[in-house]
Amino acid sequence: MNKQYIYIIILIFLISFGCKKEANSTPESISNKKELKSKKVVYQVFTRLFGNTNTTNKAWGTIEENGVGKFNDFTSKALKEIKELGVTHIWYTGVPHHDVITDYTKYGISNDDPDVVKGRAGSPYAVKDYYNVNPDLAKNPENRLEEFKALIERSHETGLKVIIDIVPNHIARNYQGLTNPKGVKDFGATDDKSVVYHVNNNFYYNPKEAFKVPIWEHDYSPLGKENHPLADGNFEEFPAKWTGNGSRLSQPNMGDWYETVKINYGISPDGRKDFDTLPNGFENESYKKHFEFWKDKTVPSSWEKFKDIALYWIEIGVDGFRYDMAEMVPVEFWSYMNSSIKMKNPEAFLLAEVYNPRLYRDYIKKGKMDYLYDKVQLYDTIKHIMQGYGKTDNIPPIQEDLKDIEHQMLHFLENHDEQRIASSGFAGDAKKGKPAMVVSATISTSPTMMYFAQEVGEDGSEETGFGDPTRTSIFDYVGVPAHQRWVNNKQFDGGQLSDEEKMLRDFYKRLLNFTINSSALTGAYQDIHLYNRKHTEGYNDKVLSFVRWSDMEKLVIISNFDSDNDYEFNLKIPKNIIDTWNLDKSKYKVEDQLYKQFSTDLIIENGVGEISVKINSLESFILKLQ
Incomplete structure (x- = not known):
């Protein structure tokens, strides 16, 4: 999901500079926590881009024209190089089967309609089938799940923990589970579509109204105005469902998440919660207590479906999840879901997008999240400093404000939603990320995350189609030039990097390895x-x-x-x-x-x-x- 349309930047700094204590007395900022074993480093990789060596980069290019990376491109050599960069966890972004325009009908997969798909390669946050993986990523799409299982095994053999996405707030409009486990029914299969809301409906409906494709603006057309038989301004959906970002319109706007539908978690349109809530003080209880609390409770259908999805992937060998837009889903659901996951794997790595600082502690303590993005405080502040107009004076109050949850606030300078450091829209020079990365990686006990190709200074400047320059597109088939120079025709040795790019990667390698070995x-x-x-x-x-x-x-x-x-x-x-x-x-x-x-x-x-x-x-x- 392209977050530039929906970020609500909430810069809440609760500590004023004027009332800071002088540091010649014993400050509260000294931590007396029990020491952790080591820091964690997450390497986010956009899976379909990693092994793509095609340099064509035609706007709106097809998979044949622009190429695509595969699971098999993550060879033992590639994974070893990632591990030796100082990485402990690898987040394979875009793994669950999401909408794509490429034709896979010969494998029994229905074609996806460009009118409700963003880009040609599709949004990884419009999941079409949660019990299988993106066919683009497999050498043999018929065997795609087995190829991903083999990648999990290779990752584990290298010493890397595996993270994938789960997107509980919304799914693709044309969700279709082709490989559901026995007894699993698709989302909406048993919904009462004659009503707007029922606690056990998976979706919200506009009865008697048909869905209409958005009115395209700014000279936009799906697939860049290509004459495609399905790009006809129509998509059959009756009755219309509410859209993923909460729009209740039967014809959502172009800026809405029109390719997705909102999941109903038992919250009525007027905000009533039709499920049990946690008792006062329960935020201080363990995940085991939370699990016991929900064990004898009746929960909405959508809760059970997503819990079963998570446990399915845990059983396959996935070590954790990154949850998209977690704050759009009630915190009680996360208590239910995450406590169930932790009962299966106490070491599971659970990372969530939550952008409202007022919700941080609820989602950590009540929702049993391990980590949240520290975006609207540390990331936004550091970005302003890197751009030349922010002040480092603003950083210490952030750490003071978050000191009770500092370990849970994961730090990053790049991810798939954000601009590349080297891009014209951010800092314009990858070297400006060096002091920022030192601060981001060393100022707290929290995990550090970096986005693939950050370490070689990728600038995201390609005009790819749906995606915006300055970000590496998550919607299009594209090659990532600086990264491709490191891939070096799949030798994964940096053989085509410039001296400056080699020096930058060496800096990241030195820094990250120090962080994971420093007590x-x-x-x-x-x-x-x-x-x-x-x-x-x-x-x-x-x-x-x-x-x-x-x-x-x-x-x-x-x-x-x-x-x-x-x-x-x-x-x-x-x-x-x-x-x-x-x-x-x-x-x-x-x-x-x-x-x-x-x-x-x-x-x-x-x-x-x-x-x-x-x-x-x-x-x-x-x-x-x-």
Whole structure:
């Protein structure tokens, strides 16, 4: 789903700068959590683009013209290279069978109507069959599920955990399960279509009204105005169903998620919840208690269907899920679903899109999510800094605001919805992502996520058809040029990368491998930036600094976001940190852990530490106390 139309950017910073405590007293921001074993790193890969070596990139090009990657392209060598980048989990995006325009009728798969498909390759968030996988991704579409199972096995053999998408809020308008397990009926199969709503209907209806295709605007036509027999402005659906983004119109607008239909979770059109709610205080109970709570409850049909889908994939070997637009589904459902998953696999990795900070704690604690995107606070703030008009002063209050859930707020700089760092719409230069990535990956105990080809500076500039330049299209058949240079005719050795691209990938590899092996990054955090803004000459709002530590490791992290200027200053380490670290000598050596080419001294006088720093533009230091 193209989120540029539906992001509600909620920049809520609850901590004002004026009331921050000086860091010479013991602050609440020091974490006393039980240490984790290690940080996690998620590598999101758009599955059909990964192994595509075709460089044609014709707008609205067919699968034959522009090519497509396959499950089999993820060879043991390719997966080993991903793993060695410093990755622990791989998110295969676009795996469940979604609408596509390519003809697979000889495999018993019905053709999809371009009037309700976005792009030629289709949206991965308009799932057509949850019990099978995208036929585009298989060498033999008839054997597509077995090919994906083999990929899961190869991933596990490499040491990677596997994540796929589940999209509970909506499904494709023409959903058709061809390989349902015994006893599983399709969504809507038993619905009473004579009423707008019933608690056990899977959809909402407009009785006696037929669905109508949107009126196309801005000179748009499906498939780029190609003369296609099904692109006739008609799609048969009676009665009309409500659209995925909540539109109740029988003829949704072009900007609506017209290719999908909204799932009914037992919430009536006037907002009544026709299901049990969690008792007060139950957010503090374990997933086992949540599972027990729902065990004897009657829940709406849609709840059971999606729970069964999730458990089906867990049984096949998938290790976790990324949930699309989770906040559009009631939190009680997530308690039911996620507790069921955790009973089968306590280590399952459950990641959700939730963009409203007021809902974060409910979806983590009541909904039993492991992780949420930290988009509208950390990502948006860092993006503004990278673009040259934001201030690093805005970052410490975010960490303060989220300190009770910092581990659950997954960090990223790119994903399939967002602009590429190197694109003209974002930073225009992949190198501007380097200090941002150091901060994103080291400021908390949360997982780090990166999008494939981020590590080689892909700029997403291709005019592909439905998709917008600056993002790598998720709707079209396309090659990803910088990534293809790394793929190097499926040798997966970076043989065609430029020297600059090789250096960028080396940076990401060094950083991510450090993060997954650092005990300090699973330990405590304290901001020292605001302290230095008050006490350090030459230190400004283009630089950020903080400290991380465990019993075994103590780090001082400094990043310069300025692309034009180097800076020199004497960085101060507040007395409470010196005391907490039990530093009793006057001088300690500190050494950078990224490149091992810079070392200096931490000098302690009158209980306050000082490090002489000269930091180049877009440079970062991870200084380890020796």
